[in-house]
Amino acid sequence: VKQSTAALSVQASGMKKMAAPPMVFIKGEEMTRYAMQLVMDNWIDPHFDTSKWKYFDLSCRGRDDSDDQVMSDAVEAGKDIGAIFKEPTVTPTEIQRVKLGLKRAYGSPNGAMRKGWNGITISRDTIHIEGLRLGYNKPVLFERHAVGGEYGASFGMLGKGSVKTTFTSADGEVKVIDERELTDESNAVVTYHNPLDNVVDLAHHFFSRCLEQNIVPYVVTKKTVFKWQESFWLTMLDVFNEHYKTQYADAGLLDGSGGELQHLISDAATMSIIRWSEGGFGMAAHNYDGDMLTDEISQFHKSPGFITSCLLGKRDDGVMIKEFEASHGTVADMWEDHNNGIETSFNPLGMVEALIGAMEHANSLQGDRPEVTNFTTNLRSLIHKAMATGMGTRDLCGATGLTTEEFVAYIGRQLSGMTAAEAKELYLKEITAKVFDTLDTDNDGKLTLDEVVAFTKRCKDL
């Protein structure tokens, strides 16, 4: 005899909650914040005691109310705890700033987080759903250098004249890096630098990840023309040859490349991303190239909703800080629909993958309790099965897919012990009841022929 759902539900919400390992939870904005609250209420809180989580509100309102103190508090807490989940946030335009009555236009949190956590790399990988093909068949892993490049540039808008860039070493030696004449009336002059010390850490992270997933790694640069990028490649190559080459060779992952690590020119990489539609490759690239190429991958793999995003940093004591987020934004148009009473069907997979990643990293920092990973593995599996059996959201299951709220309920009930069949039956009962209530215009709990005819007529008029 099956246990009753009620009993299980009590069990889950009762004394037996698991202790969620300490984690930073950054709240954001709009549709994604609403959906994440549903997820917490239905999927996490019934099973975990999250009293050790620290919450920070990085919505525009939250930042403005605290004069952005909440931003630096979140970074500090992230450094202490080492595991961070972040919802999508809004970086307000000038128009939004005025509309929201903000004191100033707050910048993207990315810069502060990368700096505060000594950002090494942003890993962005394809999400795969068993039994359902999105874009690539096999995983695509990406490592984007989290620092350097034009993001940290200074510039001048200049007329005719001469420009000189000089370097003064710690012991006072002076060296001229660049001298150029500007002959146009209008010029933009740009200086930036790539700090390269942490490329070794990036390399280890990339090559160990690719090896674990049986993926062929490529290092992507434009070094044939941008000669200073040779150094990124050479560091990657050194780490590979010293620590990974033998294992990769043993795994047969170098069979197609004469036993050597492959370099790929960045513009050729834009082509490979489309051509290699089977997936099964990894790319590591500089900051801006990574920005461009990961967005291209996300579109090829259906949408940014199916790409992970993890910022890897390093605390001074060597502990790896990991911040997980979805690759998509706050889904403003769905939020508008929701507020206008229009049904939505938000796919939470990207955010939930981030939550799972953060919880698992938090767990690993606290001694790896299997009960936590058992739960996250089960959660992922339930979502995949729902998506693959037509019980997912409408982006994947079409017009008959579930609404935001129905989907959260369907998975939540299974986490609390219902079988998929039971949860589906309950869902069907609920949506049928909704239709019934619409037809039963006199609310007497019964449909007369007149009521059904009135409905049919209304349908015809539409």
Added chain:
Amino acid sequence: VKQSTAALSVQASGMKKMAAPPMVFIKGEEMTRYAMQLVMDNWIDPHFDTSKWKYFDLSCRGRDDSDDQVMSDAVEAGKDIGAIFKEPTVTPTEIQRVKLGLKRAYGSPNGAMRKGWNGITISRDTIHIEGLRLGYNKPVLFERHAVGGEYGASFGMLGKGSVKTTFTSADGEVKVIDERELTDESNAVVTYHNPLDNVVDLAHHFFSRCLEQNIVPYVVTKKTVFKWQESFWLTMLDVFNEHYKTQYADAGLLDGSGGELQHLISDAATMSIIRWSEGGFGMAAHNYDGDMLTDEISQFHKSPGFITSCLLGKRDDGVMIKEFEASHGTVADMWEDHNNGIETSFNPLGMVEALIGAMEHANSLQGDRPEVTNFTTNLRSLIHKAMATGMGTRDLCGATGLTTEEFVAYIGRQLSGMTAAEAKELYLKEITAKVFDTLDTDNDGKLTLDEVVAFTKRCKDL
């Protein structure tokens, strides 16, 4: 009664040749040089007197033999004449340099050409074949700023220390552009500039092209983060608003954008290129973004073989210099097959589009004789019809497609007056004769039963 082919052939090769307007013809290397020679022998020389064309050999051998004098001669001639066709060339790697016994490793001709011709923009558009879908349904036009960006950067590989970039104006005023501390042990410091004076010319070229083809234009930058790119956008916007806005609005091309020119962030553009698979859009971008995005477009549109490439420059007297080339390389693997006696099937469309472009521009500089454009229009149309009716090369027509030489012959015969049906009949006769000759082992012009059986047995053994 149809005219006999022989008569037409004499007519074409006789006194009635058209005078080809003066043009620079840059020869390259490998398969593309071989195929272009076939094209010249069969398609152009029978109909044109090309004695006013100036030829330059930019093969590695040609550059080495002349100590690269041929490179500067070609640039000078291009400046004089204003219309240039260029075959793909090889930029030798160190390995190739040694193998070929070159005195030095010659760089890509691109830099010298862009500088010598005051390069403004490289236009790269999709090629479309009537009756055959490649990638995009409607044209995609691209304008890549031909100067500026990291291609002209200087850099230093540096340890800890400080970096300072200063500008000295023509009248001696000094201004600090950038000051930064390097805290890593290893850093790459980069300075470059974007000369912006010719963006006005780029804008006119782009907007007039898009308008002519009824295409929605987008300006692509990363100006939200790379603030110095605002200037490129503002110049484009000014030219658009002053000279084109009304005409675009009248054509209905601004209906989807509230009547305004659209800006697109570069990383979002990598997604649009895949999402907007119907085509019908144009993009104008900075140099490196253009490099990346045009390669992505070329892959989405099947291959670089179906993308044009035209460098637009400007002579001091205001005459527009145009250099046309294919977007693909020298097709080294096919060249190896050819040299090993293996049949090839090279699609010359990309190169022939470039040749047509150069001939038409040369013609326009000389007073626009309609006989020239009648010929080029007919040539393009014959190629398209062949590709769409299974008489094209194997990249488009599969295994039953024609070889490199068969295809050139098939089109050449039609240019000389044969109908498509006659040319096809002749082609079938020729390939049947080849098979017959193989079977007729005693070369007596007749097949005996034994000969056919011997052949059947050989087939079975394979």
